[in-house]
Amino acid sequence: MVEVSTSDGTYDVVVRAGALAELPSLIVERLTCEKYAVISDDNVAPVHGRAVREACLEAGLDTSLFTFPAGESSKTRRSWSILTDELLEAGFGRDSCVIAVGGGVTTDLAGFVAATFLRGVPVVQVPTSYLAMIDASVGGKTGVDVEAGKNLVGAFHPPRLVLADPEVLTTLPFPERAQGLVEAFKHGAILDRAYFDRLRADVGDLMAADAAIAGPAVARSVELKAKVVSEDEFEGGYRQILNFGHTLGHAIEAASDYHLGHGSAVALGMLLETDLGERLGVTEAGTRERLQPALEELLGPLDQVSYDADAAVGYLRTDKKVRRGKPRVVLLRSLGEVDPGSGWSHEVSQSQLAETLAAGRGVAS
Numbered sequence: 459m460v461e462v463s464t465s466d467g468t469y470d471v472v473v474r475a476g477a478l479a480e481l482p483s484l485i486v487e488r489l490t491c492e493k494y495a496v497i498s499d500d501n502v503a504p505v506h507g508r509a510v511r512e513a514c515l516e517a518g519l520d521t522s523l524f525t526f527p528a529g530e531s532s533k534t535r536r537s538w539s540i541l542t543d544e545l546l547e548a549g550f551g552r553d554s555c556v557i558a559v560g561g562g563v564t565t566d567l568a569g570f571v572a573a574t575f576l577r578g579v580p581v582v583q584v585p586t587s588y589l590a591m592i593d594a595s596v597g598g599k600t601g602v603d604v605e606a607g608k609n610l611v612g613a614f615h616p617p618r619l620v621l622a623d624p625e626v627l628t629t630l631p632f633p634e635r636a637q638g639l640v641e642a643f644k645h646g647a648i649l650d651r652a653y654f655d656r657l658r659a660d661v662g663d664l665m666a667a668d669a670a671i672a673g674p675a676v677a678r679s680v681e682l683k684a685k686v687v688s689e690d691e692f693e694g695g696y697r698q699i700l701n702f703g704h705t706l707g708h709a710i711e712a713a714s715d716y717h718l719g720h721g722s723a724v725a726l727g728m729l730l731e732t733d734l735g736e737r738l739g740v741t742e743a744g745t746r747e748r749l750q751p752a753l754e755e756l757l758g759p760l761d762q763v764s765y766d767a768d769a770a771v772g773y774l775r776t777d778k779k780v781r782r783g784k785p786r787v788v789l790l791r792s793l794g795e796v797d798p799g800s801g802w803s804h805e806v807s808q809s810q811l812a813e814t815l816a817a818g819r820g821v822a823s
């Protein structure tokens with residue numbers, strides 16, 4: 459169990475094989491709501507959402523299931539408005555609680571429903587993908603995508619409880635497993651070299667969703683992310699280190715019109731930002747050489763992934779993470795350690811990033 463502190467108190471993240479069966483009792487220990495709304499997408503609802511609802515009903519909790527179509531294209535204000543209307547029609551009031559059961563789309567969307575419904579009701583996060591367990595369900599960020607960009611409308615709404623049961627990962631499609639695990643490698647790269655090396659050694663078992671291996675990895679990632687967000691809840695400084703690989707990764711992902719998975723784009727972003735760090739003399743020489751084979755064991759050859767460097771540069775000009783018109787990147791000092799820079803990132807010029815992207819395409823096409 460990992461404890462995460464927020465300005466509003468603390469919440470527990472329970473990571474344990476078989477823990478899903480304990481969900482109702484863990485909820486009852488923390489919350490006394492009149493009605494519970496399980497929110498799942500239509501892939502996860504039949505395999506896990508319904509089971510959660512049944513278990514809650516058996517424990518005497520008045521619980522209903524609400525579903526929406528699976529996929530990032532559902533993380534919208536439209537889905538938010540449909541779900542909030544459905545809750546109102548079903549008689550949910552101020553004393554209700556949302557239980558989000560699903561991947562990161564569900565934890566973000568259902569979390570935003572909870573943040574805004576009648577000015578905010580509690581949310582319990584039950585992440586079912588690696589990405590949601592390792593990243594999306596911890597930290598309190600919720601929200602939806604809008605025309606102008608991803609995640610641009612949302613709220614900080616820390617959960618009351620996060621329950622990650624690695625046994626649910628056996629139903630997660632294989633490509634989703636690999637994409638989500640990239641964020642675990644990122645946690646190792648920025649904070650814990652031994653963890654990075656262990657992930658590399660265990661990649662086969664992690665991809666097989668062996669709960670005995672997946673559980674401790676999820677728990678370590680949660681511990682690392684929790685430590686960061688507890689220190690910097692609202693992303694003033696230190697939390698930026700979680701953006702390692704994401705300045706260039708987001709640009710590459712957007713340039714592919716989101717055909718390239720987030721994990722693959724971030725993996726490329728980590729390699730390119732490490733190239734840049736090495737060139738600037740900030741990152742220890744040879745770090746990319748250590749990163750690349752580990753990421754390739756997970757994703758296959760990254761040299762064969764091509765992207766439109768010009769489109770990526772265009773995206774960087776409009777990135778919401780670009781402060782005062784100057785892009786910033788998180789650079790490693792060495793594998794397992796971030797260089798503090800100024801406020802945990804480095805200001806670089808558009809032209810340095812453009813050169814890095816163009817050179818990377820040379821390597822990566």
Ligand SMILES: NC(=O)c1ccc[n+]([C@@H]2O[C@H](COP(=O)([O-])OP(=O)(O)OC[C@H]3O[C@@H](n4cnc5c(N)ncnc54)[C@H](O)[C@@H]3O)[C@@H](O)[C@H]2O)c1
Pocket residue numbers: 499501502505528529530533560561562563564566586587588589590593594595596597598599600608609626627628629630631634638
């Ligand atoms: N709030 C945050 O801090 C944060 C951090 C990182 C990512 N995110 C968000 O997370 C989202 C991506 O998350 P994701 O990759 O989990 O996407 P997702 O929720 O779309 O899940 C991926 C796919 O796997 C399916 N799935 C999930 N768990 C399953 C299971 N156990 N069995 C069978 N199918 C399952 C889903 O139905 C979906 O089709 C993005 O929208 C991203 O912005 C948020």
Ligand SMILES: [Zn+2]
Pocket residue numbers: 641704720724
């Ligand atoms: Zn990411």
